[in-house]
Amino acid sequence: MDQLFVNLKHSILIFAGNFLPEWAVILISILISVTAIAVFGPVTMMYLTLLERKFVGRIQNRFGPNRVGKWGLLQPLADGVKMLTKEDIVPKGADHFAHFLAPVAIVIPALLVFAVVPFGRNMVAVDLSIGILFFLALSSTTTIWIFVAAWASRNKFSLLGGLRSVAQMVSYEIPMVLSVVPVLMVVGSFSTVAIVEAQSGWNWFVLTPWGLIGFVLFFLTGVAEVNRTPFDLPEGESEIVAGFHTEYSGMKFALFYMAEFMNSFTISAIVSTVYLGGWQGPWLPGWLWLLIKSYALILVMMWFRGTLPRFRVDQLMGFAWKFLLPLALLNIFAAGVWLAFARPVNYLLSAIIVALALFILYFANRPDMPKKRVYRYAVE
Amino acid sequence: MFGFGVLKGMLVTIQNFFASYFSKDHLTTVQYPEERLSAKERYRNFPFLVYDQAPEDPRCVACDICAKECPPKCITIVRDSDAEGKPLKRPKSFDIDYSICMNCGICEEVCPFDAIFMDHEFELAEYGRFEDLMYHKDRLLKPNDHFKKIRPTDATRIDAKLAAKTQKPAPPVGN
Numbered sequence: 001m002d003q004l005f006v007n008l009k010h011s012i013l014i015f016a017g018n019f020l021p022e023w024a025v026i027l028i029s030i031l032i033s034v035t036a037i038a039v040f041g042p043v044t045m046m047y048l049t050l051l052e053r054k055f056v057g058r059i060q061n062r063f064g065p066n067r068v069g070k071w072g073l074l075q076p077l078a079d080g081v082k083m084l085t086k087e088d089i090v091p092k093g094a095d096h097f098a099h100f101l102a103p104v105a106i107v108i109p110a111l112l113v114f115a116v117v118p119f120g121r122n123m124v125a126v127d128l129s130i131g132i133l134f135f136l137a138l139s140s141t142t143t144i145w146i147f148v149a150a151w152a153s154r155n156k157f158s159l160l161g162g163l164r165s166v167a168q169m170v171s172y173e174i175p176m177v178l179s180v181v182p183v184l185m186v187v188g189s190f191s192t193v194a195i196v197e198a199q200s201g202w203n204w205f206v207l208t209p210w211g212l213i214g215f216v217l218f219f220l221t222g223v224a225e226v227n228r229t230p231f232d233l234p235e236g237e238s239e240i241v242a243g244f245h246t247e248y249s250g251m252k253f254a255l256f257y258m259a260e261f262m263n264s265f266t267i268s269a270i271v272s273t274v275y276l277g278g279w280q281g282p283w284l285p286g287w288l289w290l291l292i293k294s295y296a297l298i299l300v301m302m303w304f305r306g307t308l309p310r311f312r313v314d315q316l317m318g319f320a321w322k323f324l325l326p327l328a329l330l331n332i333f334a335a336g337v338w339l340a341f342a343r344p345v346n347y348l349l350s351a352i353i354v355a356l357a358l359f360i361l362y363f364a365n366r367p368d369m370p371k372k373r374v375y376r377y378a379v380e
Numbered sequence: 381m382f383g384f385g386v387l388k389g390m391l392v393t394i395q396n397f398f399a400s401y402f403s404k405d406h407l408t409t410v411q412y413p414e415e416r417l418s419a420k421e422r423y424r425n426f427p428f429l430v431y432d433q434a435p436e437d438p439r440c441v442a443c444d445i446c447a448k449e450c451p452p453k454c455i456t457i458v459r460d461s462d463a464e465g466k467p468l469k470r471p472k473s474f475d476i477d478y479s480i481c482m483n484c485g486i487c488e489e490v491c492p493f494d495a496i497f498m499d500h501e502f503e504l505a506e507y508g509r510f511e512d513l514m515y516h517k518d519r520l521l522k523p524n525d526h527f528k529k530i531r532p533t534d535a536t537r538i539d540a541k542l543a544a545k546t547q548k549p550a551p552p553v554g555n
Contacts, residue, residue, distance in 0.1 A: 058396075058400045058401075058407075059393045059394075059396050059400075060396070061400055061406050061408055062407070062408070063411075303390065303393065306393050307389050307392075307393040308386065308390075
């Protein structure tokens with residue numbers, strides 16, 4: 001079961017090898033991987049929309065979509081038909097080419113990062129030696145297309161959303177990269193496959209003191225990177241209409257959503273890969289373990305969405321620069337100490353460092369509450 | 381402690397999520413076409429005409445008071461007459477334009493013969509904007525039993541009043 005999809009691909013290639021030259025077999029191998037990702041990504045996105053609507057609906061004491069098919073299972077298809085048949089409106093003052101290009105191009109990085117996600121043992125499209133770097137670099141290019149969309153719409157609300165998106169990306173990219181650094185130090189490789197293999201036998205990095213902090217940091221910054229609540233300032237409905245996609249309708253709008261949901265799936269998969277042991281786990285096949293872990297993280301994102309209101313802009317910036325960034329730096333120090341000492345001592349030392357860091361940052365970040373004024377002469 | 385409000389809020393939402401599977405209080409949606417809430421007795425939306433025995437003999441005497449009082453003027457009444465042209469105490473036609481009616485219930489208040497009342501019917505969607513929402517006498521007339529069913533308190537009160545009126549001897553004519 002563990003190697004189900006690997007064996008399936010392998011047998012197809014052997015069958016093709018009987019009557020095709022070698023270069024054609026390589027081409028087919030690439031095509032199979034690409035097709036699998038290109039089908040898996042959008043289908044995941046379609047059903048994530050349904051999952052989110054059901055989950056948030058239950059949080060708000062209602063059913064969520066339950067009319068189209070059993071439990072609303074055909075709702076994504078109905079939404080797709082609706083999106084395709086909607087009128088495509090382009091504002092008169094818009095930059096037509098860029099307005100068209102942005103939603104198309106934003107899907108490309110979202111699909112490309114699937115290439116380095118190790119779905120199971122031997123189940124990675126390309127085992128790049130710079131896998132994590134590839135993921136971080138590509139996922140941050142999404143913001144460029146968000147800004148292109150915002151600029152091309154020629155709408156002040158869109159532009160404000162785009163500016164917010166860029167400011168947010170610049171702030172959160174730094175703690176995000178720094179929160180992965182401890183793992184790279186310990187594993188000594190950028191490759192996602194090597195990172196998963198380093199965590200075999202319940203040596204998940206989340207079970208170490210620095211790993212726990214790194215996991216929370218990476219996950220929170222990841223949520224901020226994919227612009228989901230409570231970090232959804234670029235599309236804050238109550239403030240700037242719909243942010244960067246104000247002027248988009250129909251399938252172009254759906255493409256933005258597709259990119260957003262695929263990004264939230266890949267960020268969950270990468271967080272599980274880096275800190276939660278990836279496809280490692282007992283009894284069940286590896287690919288199932290990765291999906292379980294990723295969906296658990298996605299459900300936490302939806303749980304955030306059902307609970308938390310949006311950050312104010314200064315709170316968002318303060319959280320990144322005053323809390324996440326110093327914590328990520330101190331976490332690297334804790335991981336270095338963990339590496340330098342022997343087994344029982346290193347856990348204790350790095351736990352102390354992490355606890356101290358949390359304590360100091362917690363008290364340094366307390367809001368400055370003025371004392372309640374006591375009137376000595378005035379009578380209430 | 382600052383920061384813990386977030387955790388408290390997360391606890392509240394996840395409690396609501398799980399409670400929605402077990403408790404009716406945490407899943408309050410009524411799946412409308414299949415299940416519906418029963419209408420409250422004092423609910424009103426559009427008027428209908430009451431008849432006692434037969435629809436040919438309604439309580440309405442075509443006095444035209446409701447048509448005159450109606451604020452948006454949605455009621456049109458034509459009095460019936462016999463073969464010699466003598467006016468009769470019943471309407472020849474009684475039309476209410478539901479697309480104009482504003483559900484105020486003034487017709488019900490002013491009717492001296494207790495002939496017009498507000499109904500509970502609310503699924504009134506039609507394909508035609510003008511003809512289909514113009515309710516003629518045949519669609520407006522409903523038996524007293526219907527009124528008793530939807531508004532039992534009002535119906536028993538009015539039935540008692542009408543019964544008392546018929547039993548009382550007619551007041552002497554003149555002086």
